[in-house]
Every structure is written in structure tokens, then in C-alpha cells.
Amino acid sequence: xxxxxxxxxxxxxxxxxxxxxxxxxxxxxxxxxxxxxxxxxxxxxxxxxxxxxxxxxxxxxxxxxxxxxxxxxxxxxxxxxxxxxxxxxxxxxxxxxxxxxxxxxxxxxxxxxxxxxxxxxxxxxxxxxxxxxxxxxxxxxxxxxxxxxxxxxxxxxxxxxxxxxxxxxxxxxxxxxxxxxxxxxxxxxxxxxxxxxxxxxxxxxxxxxxxxxxxxxxxxxxxxxxxxxxxxxxxxxxxxxxxxxxxxxxxxxxxxxxxxxxxxxxxxxxxxxxxxxxxxxxxxxxxxxxxxxxxxxxxxxxxxxxxxxxxxxxxxxxxxxxxxxxxxxxxxxxxxxxxxxxxxxxxxxxxxxxxxxxxxxxxxxxxxxxxxxxxxxxxxxxxxxxxxxxxxxxxxxxxxxxxxxxxxxxxxxxxxxxxxxxxxxxxxxxxxxxxxxxxxxxxxxxxxxxxxxxxxxxxxxxxxxxxxxxxxxxxxxxxxxxxxxxxxxxxxxxxxxxxxxxxxxxxxxxxxxxxxxxxxxxxxxxxxxxxxxxxxxxxxxxxxxxxxxxxxxxxxxxxxxxxxxxxxxxxxxxxxxxxxxxxxxx
Amino acid sequence: xxxxxxxxxxxxxxxxxxxxxxxxxxxxxxxxxxxxxxxxxxxxxxxxxxxxxxxxxxxxxxxxxxxxxxxxxxxxxxxxxxxxxxxxxxxxxxxxxxxxxxxxxxxxxxxxxxxxxxxxxxxxxxxxxxxxxxxxxxxxxxxxxxxxxxxxxxxxxxxxxxxxxxxxxxxxxxxxxxxxxxxxxxxxxxxxxxxxxxxxxxxxxxxxxxxxxxxxxxxxxxxxxxxxxxxxxxxxxxxxxxxxxxxxxxxxxxxxxxxxxxxxxxxxxxxxxxxxxxxxxxxxxxxxxxxxxxxxxxxxxxxxxxxxxxxxxxx
Numbered sequence: 001x002x003x004x005x006x007x008x009x010x011x012x013x014x015x016x017x018x019x020x021x022x023x024x025x026x027x028x029x030x031x032x033x034x035x036x037x038x039x040x041x042x043x044x045x046x047x048x049x050x051x052x053x054x055x056x057x058x059x060x061x062x063x064x065x066x067x068x069x070x071x072x073x074x075x076x077x078x079x080x081x082x083x084x085x086x087x088x089x090x091x092x093x094x095x096x097x098x099x100x101x102x103x104x105x106x107x108x109x110x111x112x113x114x115x116x117x118x119x120x121x122x123x124x125x126x127x128x129x130x131x132x133x134x135x136x137x138x139x140x141x142x143x144x145x146x147x148x149x150x151x152x153x154x155x156x157x158x159x160x161x162x163x164x165x166x167x168x169x170x171x172x173x174x175x176x177x178x179x180x181x182x183x184x185x186x187x188x189x190x191x192x193x194x195x196x197x198x199x200x201x202x203x204x205x206x207x208x209x210x211x212x213x214x215x216x217x218x219x220x221x222x223x224x225x226x227x228x229x230x231x232x233x234x235x236x237x238x239x240x241x242x243x244x245x246x247x248x249x250x251x252x253x254x255x256x257x258x259x260x261x262x263x264x265x266x267x268x269x270x271x272x273x274x275x276x277x278x279x280x281x282x283x284x285x286x287x288x289x290x291x292x293x294x295x296x297x298x299x300x301x302x303x304x305x306x307x308x309x310x311x312x313x314x315x316x317x318x319x320x321x322x323x324x325x326x327x328x329x330x331x332x333x334x335x336x337x338x339x340x341x342x343x344x345x346x347x348x349x350x351x352x353x354x355x356x357x358x359x360x361x362x363x364x365x366x367x368x369x370x371x372x373x374x375x376x377x378x379x380x381x382x383x384x385x386x387x388x389x390x391x392x393x394x395x396x397x398x399x400x401x402x403x404x405x406x407x408x409x410x411x412x413x414x415x416x417x418x419x420x421x422x423x424x425x426x427x428x429x430x431x432x433x434x435x436x437x438x439x440x441x442x443x444x445x446x447x448x449x450x451x452x453x454x455x456x457x458x459x460x461x462x463x464x465x466x467x468x469x470x471x472x473x474x475x476x477x478x479x480x481x482x483x484x485x486x487x488x489x490x491x492x493x494x495x496x497x498x499x500x501x502x503x504x505x506x507x508x509x510x511x512x513x514x515x516x517x518x519x520x521x522x523x524x525x526x527x528x529x530x531x532x533x534x535x536x537x538x539x540x541x542x543x544x545x546x547x548x549x550x551x552x553x554x555x556x557x558x559x560x561x562x563x564x565x566x567x568x569x570x571x572x573x574x575x576x577x578x579x580x581x582x583x584x585x586x
Numbered sequence: 587x588x589x590x591x592x593x594x595x596x597x598x599x600x601x602x603x604x605x606x607x608x609x610x611x612x613x614x615x616x617x618x619x620x621x622x623x624x625x626x627x628x629x630x631x632x633x634x635x636x637x638x639x640x641x642x643x644x645x646x647x648x649x650x651x652x653x654x655x656x657x658x659x660x661x662x663x664x665x666x667x668x669x670x671x672x673x674x675x676x677x678x679x680x681x682x683x684x685x686x687x688x689x690x691x692x693x694x695x696x697x698x699x700x701x702x703x704x705x706x707x708x709x710x711x712x713x714x715x716x717x718x719x720x721x722x723x724x725x726x727x728x729x730x731x732x733x734x735x736x737x738x739x740x741x742x743x744x745x746x747x748x749x750x751x752x753x754x755x756x757x758x759x760x761x762x763x764x765x766x767x768x769x770x771x772x773x774x775x776x777x778x779x780x781x782x783x784x785x786x787x788x789x790x791x792x793x794x795x796x797x798x799x800x801x802x803x804x805x806x807x808x809x810x811x812x813x814x815x816x817x818x819x820x821x822x823x824x825x826x827x828x829x830x831x832x833x834x835x836x837x838x839x840x841x842x843x844x845x846x847x848x849x850x851x852x853x854x855x856x857x858x859x860x861x862x863x864x865x866x867x868x869x870x871x872x873x874x875x876x877x878x879x880x881x882x883x884x885x886x887x888x889x890x891x892x893x894x895x896x897x898x899x900x901x
Contacts, residue, residue, distance in 0.1 A: 099859070101671055101672055102672045190636070190640075191640075247668070250672070250673055251673075251674060265682075265851060266679065266682050266851060267849070267851035267852075267855050267856065268756060268849065268851040269755065290755065291849060291851075292753075292754050293849065293855070294849075297737075297738065297741060297753060297754060297849065300738070300741050300742060300745060300746050300753050301745075304745045304746045304753055306745075306752060306754070466862060467862070
């Protein structure tokens with residue numbers, strides 16, 4: 001198509017050149033030429049090269065009433081090829097989600113609802129697929145000092161109008177006071193879902209003028225401008241809307257983002273429509289978040305063309321979908337691994353040799369490969385590839401060797417003396433629990449791990465509970481091993497094993513060196529130094545088998561090829577931003 | 587009859603009390619806490635001691651009888667509370683889903699009545715013939731097939747391969763779109779019951795066909811069709827109506843799976859989501875509404891008896 005357009009433009013240029021040359025010819029006509037009328041122009045041959053265009057043109061010219069054929073050779077230099085913008089307005093982008101909760105940014109803890117929030121509201125900045133950040137409401141920012149950040153806001157951004165709060169044509173501009181209000185509201189809200197580092201480190205926010213905000217932190221915060229945490233979680237809300245709707249605010253989002261909220265049909269869909277007044281006009285008429293809880297049904301809907309985007313792609317179907325040219329399979333780059341961790345008040349778990357024996361008994365690579373299939377990405381640790389702290393060599397601690405596991409248990413006095421398959425010590429059989437939650441693939445991991453542990457003689461019982469119970473048990477001090485997944489984004493390491501993290505506290509982890517490194521990493525803005533600290537902290541955790549990871553898995557999304565300029569969703573859905581503007585080539 | 591209906595309606599009150607008490611006790615006896623489910627790992631963000639304060643504010647620290655009586659008091663005033671996850675009023679959550687579930691269940695029931703009952707009757711009349719064999723084999727398959735599998739198979743055929751029907755949702759807002767969206771979930775929901783009803787209507791009809799009054803009717807020289815429909819079908823319907831009434835409530839429960847597969851925004855999914863998030867007020871609300879629907883359908887069945895069989899009188 002691009003070639004065809006280039007050719008057309010060349011023809012057009014050449015036609016102009018022909019007409020100009022004829023005019024010149026007319027001006028320079030011999031005295032005997034009385035009249036010259038161009039009757040016909042026939043392009044005989046066109047040769048096209050990257051820069052030089054040459055053509056031979058035969059023209060039928062009437063000179064003093066006698067038709068004559070004149071042959072001309074025209075050479076011209078073509079302008080440098082320009083990017084042809086074939087994008088077009090209109091259409092609906094339909095994205096599959098598996099559920100929605102509510103759309104108050106400060107109370108939102110699920111990605112699906114954030115997809116809506118990130119389109120209805122302006123956020124401070126946006127996050128690219130590679131987790132770098134780029135402007136949204138804040139057009140630029142700079143640090144005044146280690147703890148003071150200055151945000152410069154984009155001018156002329158208006159709140160959505162034609163709703164209960166802002167009547168049609170009576171909206172107002174989004175200003176610095178709105179940003180300050182949104183940050184303070186989020187920080188002070190009870191049970192706020194803003195990242196813990198932002199909540200604990202926030203000192204104050206102040207509007208210096210209508211378009212400048214000054215944010216002061218108690219200490220330097222390396223995650224303040226990160227892709228996964230920090231100010232990325234601040235979606236700017238209007239005080240008028242919060243006050244108008246009160247408790248129902250979460251169901252009536254009014255923002256200043258690229259799309260306006262139209263309706264939410266619970267358990268069915270959320271419909272958004274183009275914000276005509278947005279600073280960058282969205283190509284799409286509508287965005288539809290279709291709620292399809294069943295993964296197989298979602299795949300059928302995708303292949304039937306009813307939805308344009310699904311994530312994740314069922315692992316069993318990944319290869320087939322990848323091979324289909326009608327689909328684009330892409331990964332958000334976020335790699336995670338489930339991992340086992342321990343209640344350190346239990347004497348059994350306090351011995352590093354015991355934990356090491358456990359790790360030898362589990363074939364994490366085989367289990368992950370089997371469960372994840374095409375999703376398998378390898379790699380160990382909390383931080384996935386591309387995330388600060390990622391260490392490609394961390395798997396060296398987690399080889400599979402059941403005989404070594406048995407021999408380490410024997411060193412500790414655990415042996416199967418009665419032949420029942422379970423080791424005993426001082427006449428007491430080993431007995432501990434491994435608790436997992438019942439969502440996604442976790443039960444499959446749990447079953448495989450427990451079978452391998454039991455084969456090596458461990459007296460372990462799998463306890464599968466629903467997520468709420470898992471959380472309760474964790475906070476209650478579970479007296480067992482627990483298994484979790486996720487927390488693999490930047491800041492996740494601190495979120496899981498930081499001094500004040502829920503898991504480290506609940507499981508009574510006492511690892512002063514790791515805590516110090518993670519604390520230090522949190523206030524180190526230099527990326528290289530921080531990465532080294534986080535790697536050292538991971539080394540400290542995993543070399544002591546304080547946690548046992550499975551292997552990283554990818555996060556594949558499938559996009560219909562007609563949905564142009566759409567990247568895999570992270571925890572936000574970037575549909576019309578400074579960097580992209582999705583359109584439908586349907 | 588009106589006194590009977592009134593009496594039956596009044597009986598709903600103690601029944602609902604019993605159901606609400608049982609549900610309330612079961613929810614509270616189950617392990618876990620709605621606060622931790624709501625906040626997840628963010629629970630750590632709350633100030634120390636604040637969890638107890640929130641529990642106090644929500645009345646979760648009160649003795650269970652106090653909590654129960656307070657719930658009933660609010661219920662009488664039409665307040666079912668607010669969802670702990672969405673913060674929307676429970677009544678609003680239920681009202682936004684109930685019509686979808688009723689629509690789906692009624693469509694499934696219509697599918698059963700208009701396909702399974704005639705099939706059963708034809709099988710009985712043509713006993714031992716090919717129609718009987720084929721329909722009874724089909725009925726057996728219908729009973730045996732799990733709905734989650736059957737639903738996906740239908741979707742693969744009619745949505746993906748043929749492109750005739752949508753995979754999910756309630757349609758595009760038009761009547762035709764709505765009807766098209768209803769077909770696959772209704773068939774999936776009804777197919778199990780269809781097998782049961784086809785077999786039951788066949789055996790019921792066979793029993794009736796053997797009765798003396800049928801032979802008398804034939805001996806009187808009545809047209810075979812008249813004998814079959816006026817004397818046979820009417821008598822065979824009584825056990826069928828009982829089963830259909832009872833199964834209507836069963837369909838409401840079975841709708842949970844079908845609603846999930848076909849993304850049908852009904853009560854089943856609301857209940858399942860509420861249970862997984864320990865959204866106590868929504869769990870209570872959905873169970874109560876299911877109970878009311880169940881009772882009302884049974885009342886309707888009892889009233890239908892009087893229309894089918896004039897010998898039945900309620901006093």
C-alpha cells in the first residue's frame with residue numbers, strides 16, 4: 001500500500017513537472033508557433049529509483065493546427081519518502097477482562113478496573129511496555145533536590161462535561177490544585193491502595209501555580225517515578241465529583257482522560273466514548289471492556305472476532321495462536337514466578353539446611369515447564385527479567401537432586417526408620433503444611449511440589465484455601481510454609497521481603513543485612529547502584545533458601561491484527577497517549 | 587384459592603427467617619474475615635489497631651445475635667446493606683442481575699417444555715420405533731453431558747465456525763440481538779433438564795395410555811388426536827408440572843456455570859463473586875432472593891395444579 005501511494009505521488013509530481021515544462025515550452029516557443037494546445041499526455045515509461053525519477057513523455061501538441069508528437073525526457077529529484085499516515089477515525093476497540101470492581105483510583109486494587117481508570121482519568125505519567133515512563137498530565141518533571149519533585153502540568157486539559165457534575169460546555173481546566181487534592185486524598189484515605197512506599201514516604205504536595213506542583217517526600221524515593229509504583233498510581237480526580245457522588249463515586253468516574261465513561265453493566269461490560277476535547281483526539285469512537293470470566297470462552301470470542309484483545313493466552317493454545325497471521329502475540333515483558341516462603345517461628349524452618357533440602361527435592365524447572373508450556377520463561381527470583389534486581393544466575397541455587405535432599409535430611413537426623421515413606425526424628429514423623437490459594441494455576445503448582453516433597457520423604461500436607469483465607473492465615477502467623485505468586489514488578493522485592501512488608505513481618509523474617517540493603521535501595525535513585533543493591537539482597541535471600549522459587553513465566557497477550565498501535569496491557573490500558581493512538585484497520 | 591395463596595405467602599416469612607438465620611450462621615462460622623479479603627496485603631497499610639476500629643464501625647465485633655437482629659431490622663426497612671467490594675447497595679446489585687437470570691431460566695424452561703415434552707409424548711405413542719430410540723438416546727446424552735463442556739462445544743460450532751450466534755453477553759441492545767444472545771446459554775442450561783423431562787413425559791404418557799379411561803375414550807369413537815391431547819396429555823402433565831416447578835429452582839442454581847461460560851450477567855455470578863470475596867451482605871441478599879423465587883415458583887406450581895386437574899381444590 002505504501003509503495004502504491006509513493007508511486008501515485010510520483011505520478012502526481014511528474015504530471016506537475018510535465019505541465020510546467022509545457023508552460024515553459026510555450027513561453028519559449030519558436031516564432032512560427034502560433035498556438036500550442038496540449039490535447040493528450042501519455043506516460044510511456046516510468047523509472048523509479050529511491051531519489052531520481054525519470055520519465056519519457058509523449059505529448060500530442062497542436063502547432064498551428066497540425067498535431068505533432070513531441071517526445072520529452074523529464075528528470076526530477078523526488079522528495080524524501082514520508083511516513084504515510086493511514087490511520088483513521090472510528091470503530092470500537094473491544095478488550096476482554098475477567099471482571100470489574102469499582103473505579104475509584106485510591107481504592108482500586110485490580111488491573112481490570114485500572115484499565116478503565118487509566119482511560120477515563122489523566123494520570124501523572126504513563127508507563128511504556130518497557131516500564132519506562134512518559135508524560136501524561138504532567139508534561140515534564142524534575143527533582144529540585146533528593147526529596148523534592150516538581151511536576152509541570154499540561155495546559156488546557158479539561159474535565160469531561162455533559163455529566164451530573166460538569167454540564168455540557170461548563171467544564172473547567174484541570175489545574176495543580178486538582179493534582180494536590182488527588183494525591184492527598186489517596187494518601188489519607190483509609191485502606192488506600194496506593195503503593196506502600198508512596199504512603200509511608202509522602203510528606204506534602206503543594207500547588208506553586210496553576211500548572212506546577214511541588215511534591216516533598218520524607219526521604220529520597222527510588223520508586224516515586226517508577227513504572228509499577230509511585231506516582232503512576234495517581235489518577236487525577238475532581239473534588240466536585242468526589243463530593244457530588246459521595247459513596248457512589250467509584251461507580252461514576254468523571255475524569256479528564258482520552259475517553260469518557262458511558263456505562264457499566266455489572267458482569268457484562270464497561271463502555272467508554274471518545275473525549276472530543278482531549279488534547280490528542282482519540283481515533284476510536286469507543287472502547288468496550290467486555291467481561292468474560294471463562295478463559296476458554298474468551299479465546300473463542302477472540303477468534304470469532306468479538307474481542308480484539310485477550311490476556312493471558314491459554315498456555316495450551318499459545319503456539320497455535322502465535323502461528324496465526326491474523327493475530328499478534330506479544331508479551332508485556334512482566335515475568336513472574338510462584339515461590340514458597342516460611343514462617344520462621346517454626347523451628348523446622350529455622351534451619352537453612354532443612355530449607356536447602358526442600359529446594360533439592362523440588363524440580364522447579366520441570367514443574368514450571370509442564371504447567372506453563374509456551375509461557376515458560378526460565379529465571380528465578382522475585383524480580384523478573386528487565387526489573388531492577390533481576391539476576392540471571394539465581395537458579396544456580398535451585399537444582400533438582402532428591403538424593404541430596406534425603407542426605408541433607410539425614411544430616412539433620414531426619415530418616416525414614418519405619419519404612420512408611422515419611423522421615424522421622426526422635427520417633428516423631430515430620431509434619432508441616434504448605435498453604436496455597438485456590439486461584440489460577442496455583443493448585444497445580446502446589447500439587448506437583450507436595451508430591452515431589454513426599455517422594456523425598458518430607459511429611460508435608462497441601463492446604464488449598466481461597467485467597468481471603470490465605471491472607472487471614474498469613475497475618476495470623478500461619479505456622480507453616482506458604483506459597484504466593486507475583487510481586488515481580490519494580491518494588492516487589494521490597495513489598496515482599498522489605499523490613500515493613502506484610503510477608504516479612506507476618507512470617508517473622510529476621511535478616512538484617514537484607515533489610516538494610518532493601519531500605520538503602522529504596523532511597524537510592526541511581527538505577528545502577530540500586531540494581532546492584534537489589535541483586536545483593538536477592539542473593540542474600542535465595543542463597544540462604546529463605547524462599548524457594550519456581551521458574552519465571554511470561555505474560556502473553558493476543559491482539560487482532562486490525563487493532564493497530566495497541567501494545568500489551570500492563571496494569572494500565574494505554575489506548576490514546578502521547579506515544580500511541582489505537583485505531584481500527586477493519 | 588385466594589385465602590390459600592395468602593396463607594402460602596405468609597408462610598414465606600418464617601421460611602425467610604430460617605434461611606437468613608442459617609445463611610448468617612454459616613457465613614460467620616466459615617474461616618476468614620471480610621476486612622482482610624477487602625484490603626488484601628494492603629491491610630498492612632492501615633494504622634495499628636485500625637482494623638479493630640473498622641470492625642467496630644461495621645458492627646463485626648458485636649455478638650452474632652446482635653448482628654443478625656440488626657441485619658433483619660435493616661432488611662425490613664428495605665436496606666440490604668452495601669457491597670463490601672463495590673460499595674454499591676446490595677439491592678441495586680441484585681436488581682441489576684435478577685432480570686438476566688430470570689430471562690435465562692425462563693428461556694431454558696421454554697426450550698425444555700417445547701422440545702422435551704413433545705419428544706417424550708411422541709416417543710410414548712411411537713414406543714419402540716426409531717423416533718423413540720433416537721429421542722431417548724438424545725435424552726440420555728442431554729442428562730450426561732456436563733454443561734461447561736456442552737456450552738463450549740456449542741460456542742465453537744455456532745459462534746466460531748458458523749458465526750451465527752454471539753459467544754457472550756446479552757446482545758447488542760436490539761430485540762433480535764438479545765434473542766440471538768439468549769439461544770446458546772438457554773440451550774446449555776436446559777439440555778440436562780430436557781433429557782430428564784423427555785424421559786419423564788414418555789413414562790408418564792405410557793402410564794396414562796394404559797388407563798381404562800383412555801380405552802373408553804377410544805371406544806367412544808373419539809378422534810385419536812383428541813384422545814391423546816384431551817385425555818392423555820392432561821393427565822400426564824401433573825407429575826411433569828411438579829418436576830418442572832422443582833427444577834426451575836434447580837435451573838437458577840445451575841445458571842451459575844452457564845452464566846460464567848457465556849458471560850451472562852446474572853445472579854449466579856453475583857453470588858459466586860460475593861462468596862469468593864466474602865462479601866457478606868451480597869451473599870445474604872442473593873440467598874434470600876433465591877429463596878423467595880423458589881417459594882414463589884412452588885406456589886405457582888400448586889396453583890397450576892388446579893387448572894390442570896379440576897379435582898384439586900385448595901381450601
